[in-house]
Amino acid sequence: MTGTGVxxxxxxxxxxxxxxxxxEVLTGIDFHIHEDQFTGIVGPSGSGKTTLLRILLGIVxxxxxxxxxxxxxxISYVPQLETINWxxxxxxxxxxxxxxxxxxxTPRPTREERDAVAGVLDRLGIGSLAQRHIRDxxxxxxQRMFFARALLRQxxxxxxxxxxxxxDVSTRHDMLHLLAELHxxxxxxxxxxxxxxGMAAHLPHLVxxxxxxxxxxxxxxxxxPDVLEATFGARMEVLEHLGMRVVIDEARDASSxxxx
Amino acid sequence: xxxxxxPLEYAFFQKGLLVAALSGALLGFIGVYIxxxxxxxxxHGLSHSIFGGFAAVQLFAAQFYFLGAALxxxxxxxxxxxxxxxxRIGADAAIGVITTASFALGVxxxxxxxxxxxxxENALFGSILGITTAQILALVAxxxxxxxxxxxxxxxxxxxxFDPEVAEVSGVRVxxxxxxxxxxxxxxxLATLTVIGVTLVAAMLVIPAVVARMLTDSxxxxxxxxxxxxxxxxxxxxxxxxxxxxxxxxxxxxxxxACFVVVLALTGGRGLRRSAGLDAHPAAVA
Numbered sequence: 001m002t003g004t005g006v007x008x009x010x011x012x013x014x015x016x017x018x019x020x021x022x023x024e025v026l027t028g029i030d031f032h033i034h035e036d037q038f039t040g041i042v043g044p045s046g047s048g049k050t051t052l053l054r055i056l057l058g059i060v061x062x063x064x065x066x067x068x069x070x071x072x073x074x075i076s077y078v079p080q081l082e083t084i085n086w087x088x089x090x091x092x093x094x095x096x097x098x099x100x101x102x103x104x105x106t107p108r109p110t111r112e113e114r115d116a117v118a119g120v121l122d123r124l125g126i127g128s129l130a131q132r133h134i135r136d137x138x139x140x141x142x143q144r145m146f147f148a149r150a151l152l153r154q155x156x157x158x159x160x161x162x163x164x165x166x167x168d169v170s171t172r173h174d175m176l177h178l179l180a181e182l183h184x185x186x187x188x189x190x191x192x193x194x195x196x197x198g199m200a201a202h203l204p205h206l207v208x209x210x211x212x213x214x215x216x217x218x219x220x221x222x223x224x225p226d227v228l229e230a231t232f233g234a235r236m237e238v239l240e241h242l243g244m245r246v247v248i249d250e251a252r253d254a255s256s257x258x259x260x
Numbered sequence: 261x262x263x264x265x266x267p268l269e270y271a272f273f274q275k276g277l278l279v280a281a282l283s284g285a286l287l288g289f290i291g292v293y294i295x296x297x298x299x300x301x302x303x304h305g306l307s308h309s310i311f312g313g314f315a316a317v318q319l320f321a322a323q324f325y326f327l328g329a330a331l332x333x334x335x336x337x338x339x340x341x342x343x344x345x346x347x348r349i350g351a352d353a354a355i356g357v358i359t360t361a362s363f364a365l366g367v368x369x370x371x372x373x374x375x376x377x378x379x380x381e382n383a384l385f386g387s388i389l390g391i392t393t394a395q396i397l398a399l400v401a402x403x404x405x406x407x408x409x410x411x412x413x414x415x416x417x418x419x420x421x422f423d424p425e426v427a428e429v430s431g432v433r434v435x436x437x438x439x440x441x442x443x444x445x446x447x448x449x450l451a452t453l454t455v456i457g458v459t460l461v462a463a464m465l466v467i468p469a470v471v472a473r474m475l476t477d478s479x480x481x482x483x484x485x486x487x488x489x490x491x492x493x494x495x496x497x498x499x500x501x502x503x504x505x506x507x508x509x510x511x512x513x514x515x516x517x518a519c520f521v522v523v524l525a526l527t528g529g530r531g532l533r534r535s536a537g538l539d540a541h542p543a544a545v546a
Contacts, residue, residue: 057429077429087534088296088422089479098419102431107414107480133477153430 007035010073010157010188011056016065018051025051027212029065033157037188038179042200043209044232049192052209053077053159056190076150078160081142086135092145093117093130099152120148124178140171147178158182160191164199172198196223196247219245267502275391276455276502279399280494280512283452286403287461288468288490289410290448292483293441295469296421301352302340304462305359306442307449309336311458312362314383314450315369326398326450333446336362341442363458386457386509395454402451406444410483413437418479455494457509464490467516471523474531493519 011033018026026048033039033056041049054060055067057077076099096117097109109117121127124144129137137145143163150158163179164172176199183189193199200206206222208215208231215227223245228236237248267273294303313332336358343354410417419427420434428434449461456464472485497512504511524531 059425059428075429077426079423079426083425084423089473089477089482089534090418090422091478094418094479095422098415098422098427099430101415101419101427104415105412107411149426 007037008070009034010070012066012068013052013055013062014066014068016055016062016067018048018055018060019063024063025211026055026062029213031056031207031213033188033190035156035186035188036183037190037205038183038203039190039205039207040200040203041190041192041207041209042194042196042231043192043214044194047210047231049194049209050161053161053190053192056159070156073157074153074155075157075159076153076155078143078146078150078158078163080161080165081139081146082166084142086142088134090134091131092121092126092134092137095134095145096121096148096152099149116152117148120151121145123151124148138171139167140174143167143171143175144178151182155187157188157190160189162193163191164193164195169198176202196228201245201247223247264499267499272389272391273498273502275393275396276389276508277495277498279391279396279452279455280498280508281491282396282399282403282494283455284464284468284490284492284494284497284512285487286399286406286448286490287452287456287464288472288486288488288493289483290406290445291465291467291469291490292472292479292486293410293417293421294445294465295473300462300466302355303445303449303465305355306333306337306340306446307453307458307461308363309333309340309359310362310446310450310453311383312364312366312369314453314458315366319369319373326395330447330450332362333450334443337442337446338439341439383453384457384459385507386453386455386460386512387507391454395451399451402444402447406448409440409444413440417441455508456512457507460509460513463513464493464516467513467520468493470535471516471520473535474523474527475534477534489516489519 009032013029013031016026016029016031017024029052031052041052043049051060055062057075058067093114097113100109100113100116118127118130121130124147126137126141126144126148129141129145134142134145160179164175167175172195179189179191191199191203201219201223204218206215206217206219207213208222208227210231210233214231215222215224223238225236225238228234228238228247234249239246239248268277291303294300310329310333313336314329317328317332339358340355343358416427416432416437419430419432420437424434452461452464468486468490469482471489472482475485476482493512493516497515498508500515501508501511527534
């Protein structure tokens with residue numbers, strides 16, 4: 001799995017800063033997304049991860065700096081599950097079809113659209129759930145439904161906000177495999193996560209963020225005690241296990257020892 | 261049956277019944293989006309705001325009060341929309357200030373100068389008396405505009421209602437769509453103001469949609485059901501208003517409330533589960 005990004009450039013942030021009121025969230029961010037990129041943005045809560053995604057999406061305007069996009073770039077976005085009202089009266093198929101809202105003047109989907117929705121749901125293994133209400137899905141199925149909605153647009157770049165937040169270990173593994181597959185298919189992927197061992201350590205390229213870019217590179221480059229301390233503000237121990245980095249939260253370890 | 265047919269001998273009741281049915285249908289139809297977006301308070305505020313324009317325009321050009329109040333309503337709607345999207349102070353507080361000030365202005369103008377158009381109480385609580393053909397035509401026109409808008413932009417409205425942020429990223433121009441929706445909403449409130457009344461319009465934007473939500477998990481069926489329930493409340497409420505001798509708006513709203521209680525009793529936990537979270541709408545995560 002590659003992911004450091006050497007293909008054509010799709011998105012570029014240059015010297016970007018962002019603020020909510022007088023509170024500066026991001027400072028001096030230089031960041032670019034290439035065609036073959038697979039990057040995780042890691043950082044603590046409030047470090048500006050979601051804001052960085054929202055700038056890339058064009059939802060938040062930077063206070064300084066520039067965002068450049070390749071012409072006709074197709075971006076899809078998978079939001080956090082917690083931001084959605086799951087009681088909203090739509091089925092899985094209706095939710096996925098929302099991707100085809102732009103420029104459509106008829107409420108009913110065409111046969112081609114119905115086939116496309118069925119195809120993408122089948123690919124993600126939730127074809128049998130098409131007519132279910134979205135409330136009746138598990139967390140992993142809800143996440144897959146959002147993937148389906150994002151993929152229906154045939155994106156070149158897929159941005160995901162904490163895709164494994166609140167899902168179980170098995171679902172997290174499925175997500176990782178699915179994302180790797182999509183990356184193999186040629187979709188550039190950028191996601192945010194604060195899950196160092198479950199998610200970040202498995203990705204080919206990481207950006208450590210705490211209002212500014214603290215470190216960037218492979219997990220071996222940035223999952224180090226010094227970079228992690230600068231990112232999260234706490235000392236962490238890093239072990240090597242089967243060629244992968246495993247981060248030990250020393251504070252948690254100490255509290256569990258004292259509790260035991 | 262004779263009792264039901266008797267009021268129809270009066271032309272004012274025929275007009276009133278038609279307007280009440282159309283008003284209920286229109287508010288029920290639009291109300292689905294209001295309820296699912298958690299915008300009930302905006303509907304409430306906007307109706308009060310329009311009252312200010314309604315009173316002010318009568319001072320200068322009573323014969324054009326509908327047009328003047330429409331412009332006032334649209335301006336209020338766009339201001340409210342802008343406030344909810346961009347304000348740094350709480351949206352509910354900002355809407356409260358803008359709309360209650362407009363309402364207070366309307367009351368002051370009515371008290372000081374009186375009216376040459378619909379009476380003060382009628383504007384507040386609705387009346388079936390004095391409905392003109394022009395008002396009926398205005399209501400029909402607004403209803404057609406609302407249906408064309410919702411059908412043509414069905415998918416975009418659905419996406420923007422469910423998940424505005426992703427809709428924006430996916431190419432839906434959410435800001436423009438919401439502004440257009442607010443314009444349609446303000447026209448609908450103004451067109452139904454005479455029968456339902458300023459203080460009660462918000463209830464008819466909410467009740468049919470909530471009842472419909474308790475009955476179905478389908479967005480398309482909810483749109484149809486809410487429209488049918490709104491129509492039914494308009495017709496039944498109008499008859500009750502005639503026989504009880506009370507303002508039409510009050511009986512239409514009370515009919516809706518009774519409908520809510522009956523459906524709640526029939527659907528029980530399932531209905532409550534469906535309608536749960538109607539005040540929870542998508543929020544951005546910083």
